[in-house]
Amino acid sequence: MRKHSMLFLAVAILAGVLGFSGLNFAGIEVVRILFLIFADLLVVSLLARLFFDDKKMKMQRVKSK
Secondary structure, three states: HHHHHHHHHHHHHHHHHHHOOOOOOOOOOHHHHHHHHHHHHHHHHHHHHHHOOOOOOOOOOOOOO
């Protein structure tokens, strides 16, 4: 989980710097959209790590009657 969060952070920072630094080229809108996607993925991965990263919590079978 930590690897994914760091990857999303690095890509979001890189896309943010390229997309919002004032550069003007044909694919700038794509870079800005990629920034939004990776920033959202970063937030989701951090929230998942916060809520579901308990080592004691394991999947258990549900007993039926």
